[in-house]
Amino acid sequence: MSTPTETIEFQAEARQLLQLMIHSIYSNKDIFLRELISNASDALDKVRLAGYQEKDLDVDTSDLHVELVPDAENRTLTVRDNGIGMSRDDVVDLIGTIAKSGTAELLAQLKESDSVESQALIGQFGVGFYSSFMVADRVELVTRKAGETEGVHWESTGEGSYTIEPVPDAPQGTSVTLHLKAEDAEDSLHDYANPATVRRIVKKYSDFITWPVRMAGEKKDGAEETDDAGPEVETLNSMKALWARPQKDVSDEEYAEFYRHVSHDWQEPLETIRLSAEGTFEYQALLFLPQHAPMDLYMRExxxxxxxxxRRVFIMDDCEALVPEYLRFVKGVVDAADLSLNVSREILQQDRQITAIRRRLVKKVLSTVKTMMTEDADKYATFWEQFGRAVKEGLLEDPDNRDGILEIASFASTHDTEKPTTLADYVSRMRDGQEHVYYMTGESRSSIEASPHMEALRDRGYEVLLLTDPIDEVWVDQVPEFDGKELRSIAKGQVDLETEEQKQEAQKRNEEFSGFLEWITGALSEQVKDVRLSSRLTTSAACLVNDEHDMSPALEKMYRAMGQEMPHVKRILELNPSHPLVTALQGRYADAADESAETAELLYGMALLAEGGDLDDPSRFVSLLAGRLERSL
Structure with a gap:
C-alpha cells in the first residue's frame, strides 16, 4: 500500500549545512551542475553493473545517458538520468540526513573558514547534492529504483523540512528539477536556464564523463510545426575516458576536473600519476595525490x-584491494582488461592480477614522491606535511616497501628548527666515526629538546631526529637501520659517545661509586630495575632510560589507552656523577640512610618529571619536597 505524503524534518546537521549552502559559502556557483552530473554518472555506472550481475533484474540499459533540460520560461533546470535510482529509504538516508561521522567538526570548520577552504571541506564530505540550493529556491526530485515498481517524489526549499510521497508511474532513474532563483535571471554568466550557460559549464567541468550528457535544443532547421522530428538533441561532452587518451592530448585542467569528479575535492590535485601495463596483466591507471588531507583520514569509518x-565498465568505488591502508588518501581509477565483471571485494583480496597491480601502484606512488623531493621541494613539503603521518604507517604494514618509504620520509631534527630532514641528508652530515642515526620520541619538539637525554649529544654536536607523531613510537622498534646505519634511541640502552680516555675515567668512577649504586638500586627497587652512572648527562642530576628492547612509556600508555593491559616495564635510573646533588648523596648515604632514601626518591621523581612522565604518588613527592625545603630554610 502506498504511503501518503509526509513532511519530515531535516537532521539538525543537514539543516545547518543547507543554510551554509544557501548563504553561498562557495565562490563559484557553477559547480552545482558538475555535482549533479557526477551523481547521475555514478547512478549510470551502478545500473549497468547491476544489469551485468543480476540477469533477472528488470532494468533497461539500452540507452544510458544524462539529460539536461533548461527551461527559460518556467525558470527551471532539470538534470535527469536513467540510472540505478533510489528507493524511499535511500532518499531519506542519502538526502535527509548526513550519515557520516565528523559532522560537528565539519560544521565548526566551515563556519571558521574562508570560501576556498569551505569548498574543500564540503567536497571532502561528499554532499554535493546540497549545492543545488545555491542556485534554487526549491528543488524537486523524482526517482525510481531499478527493479522496483513505485517511485518517490521529494521536495524541499532547503529550510527546516522536506516532503516525500510515492509516485506510481515514475521512470527508472532520477530527475532533479531546480526552481532557479530570480536574481540569476538577468546575469548572463549565471543564468542556468540558458542553454548556452549549461553548455559552457558541461564542457568545462564534465567533458570527460563516460556517459552522453544530452540537451534538447531548438527544432531542426526547416522542420514544420506538425513535423515529428522534434528538437535537435545535442551531446555536450566528448565521453572520452581520460586514462585511455594519450597523455599529450589531456590538459591539466581536464585532469583537475576529473580529479574533482572522483575525489569530491574542490581543489586541484597536488600531483597526477599515469601508468599502464601490457602483456600478462593489462591495465591503465590514473591516480592523484591531493593537496590536503581529507577530514576522515584518521577516522575509523x-x-x-x-x-x-x-574494460571501461565501472565495477566499484573505493576498491581497497588496490591501495594499502597507508596510501588511503590516493584517489583515481584503475581500468583492468582481464577481470570478471562479477568480481567481488572478497575475490579481489585474493586475485593474483589485483595483487600485481597493487604492487605496481604502490611503487609508482612512492617513486613519484621521491622524484618530487628533488624536482619540486615545495610540493614535496606539502605532501609530507599533509600525509607523512599516514605514510609512516607503511613502515609497519609493508616491509617489502620499507626502504622506499624511508627514502621519502622527513623528520624534524636538531639540525634545523624549521625544515625537516630526510634520512639520506642526516647520514650525509654524520660526524666522522659516528655509527648511529640518533633519534628520540616525544610529545613535542620542545619537550624533546628540553629532555636531559639530549645534553651530551647537544654538547658534542650530534644531530638528533625529533619524532613526535604517535606512529613514531611504534615503527622505530621495527626498523633497525637505514643505509647500513643503525637507528638508535638516545633514551634507550647505552649511548656510546666517549673517547677511550673518557671510558677509562668512567671505569674508575664506576668502581668509586659501586657501593653507592648498589645501595640506591636497593632503595629504589620498587621503581627501577637498575641504577647506573650516565654518559649522556652534563647538567641534569638524573634521567630515566629503557633497556635496548623494552617498550617505551609512551607506547605502553598508548596500548593501555586502546584497552590492552600491558605489564609495567621498570626502567633504569642514570645518575650524573658530576652533579653536586649526586656527589653529595654519594658522600653521605651510609651515615644518613633514611634521609638519603628520601633524596633518592626525589631524584627519581625529578627524572620522571623532566621527561614529562606521571608520578606514581604525587602527594608523597610533594610532601618529601616540602619537608626538604623546610629543613633548608
Missing part, C-alpha cells in the same frame, strides 16, 4: 581505495 573499472 573512513573510505579508501580507487575506482575499479573492467
Amino acid at each position: 573512513r573510505r579508501r581505495g580507487v575506482q575499479l573499472y573492467v
Whole structure:
C-alpha cells in the first residue's frame, strides 16, 4: 500500500549545512551542475553493473545517458538520468540526513573558514547534492529504483523540512528539477536556464564523463510545426575516458576536473600519476595525490581505495584491494582488461592480477614522491606535511616497501628548527666515526629538546631526529637501520659517545661509586630495575632510560589507552656523577640512610618529571619536597 505524503524534518546537521549552502559559502556557483552530473554518472555506472550481475533484474540499459533540460520560461533546470535510482529509504538516508561521522567538526570548520577552504571541506564530505540550493529556491526530485515498481517524489526549499510521497508511474532513474532563483535571471554568466550557460559549464567541468550528457535544443532547421522530428538533441561532452587518451592530448585542467569528479575535492590535485601495463596483466591507471588531507583520514569509518573499472565498465568505488591502508588518501581509477565483471571485494583480496597491480601502484606512488623531493621541494613539503603521518604507517604494514618509504620520509631534527630532514641528508652530515642515526620520541619538539637525554649529544654536536607523531613510537622498534646505519634511541640502552680516555675515567668512577649504586638500586627497587652512572648527562642530576628492547612509556600508555593491559616495564635510573646533588648523596648515604632514601626518591621523581612522565604518588613527592625545603630554610 502506498504511503501518503509526509513532511519530515531535516537532521539538525543537514539543516545547518543547507543554510551554509544557501548563504553561498562557495565562490563559484557553477559547480552545482558538475555535482549533479557526477551523481547521475555514478547512478549510470551502478545500473549497468547491476544489469551485468543480476540477469533477472528488470532494468533497461539500452540507452544510458544524462539529460539536461533548461527551461527559460518556467525558470527551471532539470538534470535527469536513467540510472540505478533510489528507493524511499535511500532518499531519506542519502538526502535527509548526513550519515557520516565528523559532522560537528565539519560544521565548526566551515563556519571558521574562508570560501576556498569551505569548498574543500564540503567536497571532502561528499554532499554535493546540497549545492543545488545555491542556485534554487526549491528543488524537486523524482526517482525510481531499478527493479522496483513505485517511485518517490521529494521536495524541499532547503529550510527546516522536506516532503516525500510515492509516485506510481515514475521512470527508472532520477530527475532533479531546480526552481532557479530570480536574481540569476538577468546575469548572463549565471543564468542556468540558458542553454548556452549549461553548455559552457558541461564542457568545462564534465567533458570527460563516460556517459552522453544530452540537451534538447531548438527544432531542426526547416522542420514544420506538425513535423515529428522534434528538437535537435545535442551531446555536450566528448565521453572520452581520460586514462585511455594519450597523455599529450589531456590538459591539466581536464585532469583537475576529473580529479574533482572522483575525489569530491574542490581543489586541484597536488600531483597526477599515469601508468599502464601490457602483456600478462593489462591495465591503465590514473591516480592523484591531493593537496590536503581529507577530514576522515584518521577516522575509523573512513573510505579508501580507487575506482575499479573492467574494460571501461565501472565495477566499484573505493576498491581497497588496490591501495594499502597507508596510501588511503590516493584517489583515481584503475581500468583492468582481464577481470570478471562479477568480481567481488572478497575475490579481489585474493586475485593474483589485483595483487600485481597493487604492487605496481604502490611503487609508482612512492617513486613519484621521491622524484618530487628533488624536482619540486615545495610540493614535496606539502605532501609530507599533509600525509607523512599516514605514510609512516607503511613502515609497519609493508616491509617489502620499507626502504622506499624511508627514502621519502622527513623528520624534524636538531639540525634545523624549521625544515625537516630526510634520512639520506642526516647520514650525509654524520660526524666522522659516528655509527648511529640518533633519534628520540616525544610529545613535542620542545619537550624533546628540553629532555636531559639530549645534553651530551647537544654538547658534542650530534644531530638528533625529533619524532613526535604517535606512529613514531611504534615503527622505530621495527626498523633497525637505514643505509647500513643503525637507528638508535638516545633514551634507550647505552649511548656510546666517549673517547677511550673518557671510558677509562668512567671505569674508575664506576668502581668509586659501586657501593653507592648498589645501595640506591636497593632503595629504589620498587621503581627501577637498575641504577647506573650516565654518559649522556652534563647538567641534569638524573634521567630515566629503557633497556635496548623494552617498550617505551609512551607506547605502553598508548596500548593501555586502546584497552590492552600491558605489564609495567621498570626502567633504569642514570645518575650524573658530576652533579653536586649526586656527589653529595654519594658522600653521605651510609651515615644518613633514611634521609638519603628520601633524596633518592626525589631524584627519581625529578627524572620522571623532566621527561614529562606521571608520578606514581604525587602527594608523597610533594610532601618529601616540602619537608626538604623546610629543613633548608
